[in-house]
Amino acid sequence: MEFEFLRPLGLDFEVLINEFSTQQLGSKVVFNTKDQFPDVDKVTIAVIGVLDNRGDDRAISDVDLFAIRKELYTLYPGNWDASIADFGDILPGDTIEDTYFAVRKVVAALIKRKVIPVIIGGSQDLTYALYRAYDDLEQMVNLVAIDSKFDFGKENETASANSYLTKIVIDEPNNLFNFCNIGYQTYFNSQEEIDLIEKLFFDSYRLGEISNNLALAEPVFRDADVVSLDMSSVKSSDSGNFVTFVPNGFNGKEICSLSRYAGISDKVSLFGVFNHANTVHESVLIAQIIWYFIEGYHYRSKEYPFGSRENYIKFIVPIEEEVLIFYKSDKTDRWWIEIPFVTNGGNKLKRNTLLPCSYEEYLGACNQELPERWWKAQRKNIV
Numbered sequence: 001m002e003f004e005f006l007r008p009l010g011l012d013f014e015v016l017i018n019e020f021s022t023q024q025l026g027s028k029v030v031f032n033t034k035d036q037f038p039d040v041d042k043v044t045i046a047v048i049g050v051l052d053n054r055g056d057d058r059a060i061s062d063v064d065l066f067a068i069r070k071e072l073y074t075l076y077p078g079n080w081d082a083s084i085a086d087f088g089d090i091l092p093g094d095t096i097e098d099t100y101f102a103v104r105k106v107v108a109a110l111i112k113r114k115v116i117p118v119i120i121g122g123s124q125d126l127t128y129a130l131y132r133a134y135d136d137l138e139q140m141v142n143l144v145a146i147d148s149k150f151d152f153g154k155e156n157e158t159a160s161a162n163s164y165l166t167k168i169v170i171d172e173p174n175n176l177f178n179f180c181n182i183g184y185q186t187y188f189n190s191q192e193e194i195d196l197i198e199k200l201f202f203d204s205y206r207l208g209e210i211s212n213n214l215a216l217a218e219p220v221f222r223d224a225d226v227v228s229l230d231m232s233s234v235k236s237s238d239s240g241n242f243v244t245f246v247p248n249g250f251n252g253k254e255i256c257s258l259s260r261y262a263g264i265s266d267k268v269s270l271f272g273v274f275n276h277a278n279t280v281h282e283s284v285l286i287a288q289i290i291w292y293f294i295e296g297y298h299y300r301s302k303e304y305p306f307g308s309r310e311n312y313i314k315f316i317v318p319i320e321e322e323v324l325i326f327y328k329s330d331k332t333d334r335w336w337i338e339i340p341f342v343t344n345g346g347n348k349l350k351r352n353t354l355l356p357c358s359y360e361e362y363l364g365a366c367n368q369e370l371p372e373r374w375w376k377a378q379r380k381n382i383v
Contacts, residue, residue: 002109003040005102006048006088008032009069016070025291026073030085038085040109045082045116045294047072048106049089052099053122056161056275058244063122064278065089071287080298096125096159103129108136111269116297118290119272124151125164127228130270131176134225140177142223142267143168146258147230148185148207148249150193161230161275169200177380180220182258183207183233183250201376207233211254215358218261219373222334222356225269227262229255231276231286240281252285256292263296266303301332309354312336317365324374326362327354335359339377 014033020026029047030038038046049069053059069086090106093099103119107130110117119130127145134141145151145165153163168176180203186194197204203220210217221227235249236242250258262268271293276282312327325338336354361371 002105003037003087005090005106006032007091008034008037008088009086013066013069016073020073023076024073025075025077025084028077028080028084029073030083032086032088038087040113040115043083043085043115045084045118045297046110047084047086047118047120047290050099050103050119050121050126051089052092052096052126054092054096054099055123055125055159055164059123060243061278065120067278067280067283068120068276068286071283072290075287075291078295078298080294082294082297084294100126100129100132104133104135107133107270111137116268117270118293119270119274120286120290121272121274123161124228124230124274125159125161126274127226127272128159128164128167130226130228130272131168133270134175135173139175139225141175141225142178142180143176143226143228144180144182144220144224144262145228145230146182146233146250146255147228148183148233148246149188149230150181150184150197150204152193152196178202178223178377180204180224182217182220183210185248201379203373203376207249210258211250214254214257214261217258218264219335219356219358221258221261221265221268223267224262224265225267227268227271229259229271229273229289231273231282234285239285240279241277243277243279252288255285256288259289260292260296263293264299264301265296266300301329303329303332303334315362317362319365319368319370322370324365324371326357326365328362333359335362337361337365337371337374339374 009031017031032038049065051063053063090102103126107117131141151162151165153166159167182205184204185207232246233249234255236246238252262271273286276286312329315326317324327336335357337357339353339355355377
């Protein structure tokens with residue numbers, strides 16, 4: 001029923017399918033065409049296009065994903081064993097809410113089947129529909145946005161690419177546990193918005209912070225469920241998007257590295273790329289961003305929350321009136337810090353008892369510096 005919203009790839013793309021060499025990614029992907037539909041039970045990663053960009057007032061043309069798909073499927077895969085399928089496109093509904101409904105149903109059905117959707121979207125307000133797909137899964141959601149803006153709007157404003165976060169925060173049921181912005185640029189965000197991020201105990205990292213040390217983002221992705229990437233966070237000289245000129249932003253190498261971090265995360269179950277300008281040059285970069293996400297997926301280590309704590313080295317650090325407990329994986333050398341949540345019966349926050357952190361945060365704790373992300377997580381449990 002849910003997959004009735006998906007339109008098969010067109011005849012022009014079917015012609016292209018026959019031109020892929022046996023070594024290219026396109027020859028190893030199952031496509032939704034007029035003659036076949038992928039077997040969902042045999043799929044690990046599902047690529048889906050959403051052809052609705054009504055939420056982006058900067059958009060000057062309809063969404064066209066042909067060039068992105070062409071660039072992606074002519075790339076050569078790594079040593080991959082995951083089954084990849086392209087499920088085709090979700091067409092714009094009569095209203096934007098109709099599109100949200102279709103996206104939510106398709107994505108929820110795939111996640112329930114342990115399939116990771118990779119969404120090539122139109123406007124970034126579709127992130128709201130991705131978030132709502134978790135409503136029936138009875139879990140809190142951690143959302144990470146790679147974006148130059150926080151995308152807050154007025155309370156009664158219709159959701160758009162520049163205001164969808166307000167709708168996520170306000171609308172019921174409220175399953176958002178944490179939001180983190182990676183790469184915001186201060187001059188694009190009011191002081192009121194910056195203060196609100198702090199008031200809500202959300203996390204944010206300026207563009208300069210991440211560009212100077214990309215590893216800062218790794219623990220953030222490790223705790224994410226949904227990753228939403230706004231292509232306007234990439235500078236135009238690297239993206240090739242001169243329709244909407246972006247003088248400052250991540251470069252191509254940095255954005256692909258962030259995408260790989262998202263793929264490596266054992267917890268990320270949904271990845272979306274939005275607000276692209278339908279230019280050929282930008283399509284090349286988007287294809288490589290998706291390639292790196294899939295590459296990262298193949299390096300997942302199945303650590304917490306999937307593994308047992310018995311395989312970790314435990315460190316106890318007394319600090320002020322607290323006793324912090326750190327865990328280090330003897331498999332990957334990655335670090336976690338324990339968050340002593342008060343749980344009641346089937347509390348949905350149980351699985352967040354360990355918060356990913358960095359070695360630098362452990363060293364800071366040893367010097368009596370309380371980790372900021374630990375403090376914010378604690379406050380969410382108290383208030």
